[in-house]
Amino acid sequence: MKNDDIFEESKKYMPGGVNSPVRAFKDVSLNPPIIKKGQGTYIYDEEGNKYIDFVCSWGPMILGHCDEDVVNAIKHTSENSISFGATTKIEFELAKYICKTVDNVDMIRMVNSGTEATMSAIKLARGYTGKNKIIKFAGGYHGHFDGFLVDAGSGLMTEGIPGSAGVPEDSIKNTLIAEYNNISSVENIFKKYNDIAAVIVEPVAGNMGVIPGDKSFLMGLRELCDKYGTLLIFDEVMSGFRVAYKGAQSIYGIKPDLTTFAKIMGGGLPCGAYGGRREIMEKLSPMGPVYQAGTMSGNPIVMAAGLATLKKLHDNPEYYVHLEKLGSKLQNGIETIAKKKDIPVVFNRCGAMFTLFFNKNKEVKNYEDAKKCDTALFARYFEHMIKSGIYIAPSQFEAVFLNVKQTDEDIDKFIQAFNSFEI
Numbered sequence: 001m002k003n004d005d006i007f008e009e010s011k012k013y014m015p016g017g018v019n020s021p022v023r024a025f026k027d028v029s030l031n032p033p034i035i036k037k038g039q040g041t042y043i044y045d046e047e048g049n050k051y052i053d054f055v056c057s058w059g060p061m062i063l064g065h066c067d068e069d070v071v072n073a074i075k076h077t078s079e080n081s082i083s084f085g086a087t088t089k090i091e092f093e094l095a096k097y098i099c100k101t102v103d104n105v106d107m108i109r110m111v112n113s114g115t116e117a118t119m120s121a122i123k124l125a126r127g128y129t130g131k132n133k134i135i136k137f138a139g140g141y142h143g144h145f146d147g148f149l150v151d152a153g154s155g156l157m158t159e160g161i162p163g164s165a166g167v168p169e170d171s172i173k174n175t176l177i178a179e180y181n182n183i184s185s186v187e188n189i190f191k192k193y194n195d196i197a198a199v200i201v202e203p204v205a206g207n208m209g210v211i212p213g214d215k216s217f218l219m220g221l222r223e224l225c226d227k228y229g230t231l232l233i234f235d236e237v238m239s240g241f242r243v244a245y246k247g248a249q250s251i252y253g254i255k256p257d258l259t260t261f262a263k264i265m266g267g268g269l270p271c272g273a274y275g276g277r278r279e280i281m282e283k284l285s286p287m288g289p290v291y292q293a294g295t296m297s298g299n300p301i302v303m304a305a306g307l308a309t310l311k312k313l314h315d316n317p318e319y320y321v322h323l324e325k326l327g328s329k330l331q332n333g334i335e336t337i338a339k340k341k342d343i344p345v346v347f348n349r350c351g352a353m354f355t356l357f358f359n360k361n362k363e364v365k366n367y368e369d370a371k372k373c374d375t376a377l378f379a380r381y382f383e384h385m386i387k388s389g390i391y392i393a394p395s396q397f398e399a400v401f402l403n404v405k406q407t408d409e410d411i412d413k414f415i416q417a418f419n420s421f422e423i
């Protein structure tokens, strides 16, 4: 079957033909290729077209597709243990691994998605502090939990809808919105409200396109949270194990109270986790009064895939050197061409995640800046890239990802494709 035929057929049985909105390519007004197979740096569609994959399942496939150690871990584990809904040894092995890796995580709870991780972390913060309100940032995305669907980026921005239908006003009345990289916007909220349980932030934003947090901004958040008895939650679902092995918090040297994870930590299987200071985590049921549970949480196959991935990243520190080299080569290449051809772009990057913004500004520091992008130009760029065999995120407001299997040649192909793009 052709890609388009499968997509048409899918639309009969799944809303929009997809299980997550951005996959429908609505922003770029194209039909998506239907992906059949992935191997190393490549993915292949149902018609046999081959693409260099710069989406990497939106981050998780940092080892490239079907890495043999991850495949073996999944195969081996699934022969004896698919699911018990009971405690298994491999859960604590991955938990211990993450706690030993990420500096500010003493204890961790496994869940099944990034959304579950962030919504549970908020509940825990409320249970711990006895306060109700939360602060999030315009353009920040923390999953599809009602309380976060306020001025959210990513999928919602892609769809061009300001919020979401089905979210009662009551569910968002405790969510306060500040501006990213603008500490006085946060300070003003703290001065006005005294009931703030948590500030949740992507230390390196990835869901309004990539916008690294300024160090002074993130330090300012830490100070304000300390001053007002509020928990600081770093949402490292995307940045964790990606921008650095120990996460964005290791780059900035800032201590969040809680951290949320997903994506890379599950090696490509459905996953999530939240962790942090022991005294906070001990408020979770069965130890404490904050209830949170999951039939599939800590699933052995997921744990095995995650552990295989994290171990391989740990055992090969040169991977991060390689990723940085690829990233800076790509950035230099694109910026040089853009300058030569007079294409207005801002290239924001943190290690192995980046966004090429089609933006006339000098810099993109927050959601307001990001919204000034030329999305029509982006759509034409996207079409050109995918036709050139370069698979990137089909939206201006998403991150693009590198993986360790990629080579200089893959980066050269990206740069060449950009070079042949006529605006």
Ligand SMILES: *Cc1c(COP(=O)(O)O)cnc(C)c1O
Residues within 6 Å of the ligand: 112, 113, 114, 115, 116, 118, 141, 142, 143, 144, 202, 206, 207, 235, 236, 237, 238, 262, 263, 271, 272
């Ligand atoms: C992807 C993402 C989420 C949501 O994770 P899901 O597994 O898709 O629910 C939350 N926060 C950030 C920063 C993300 O990038």
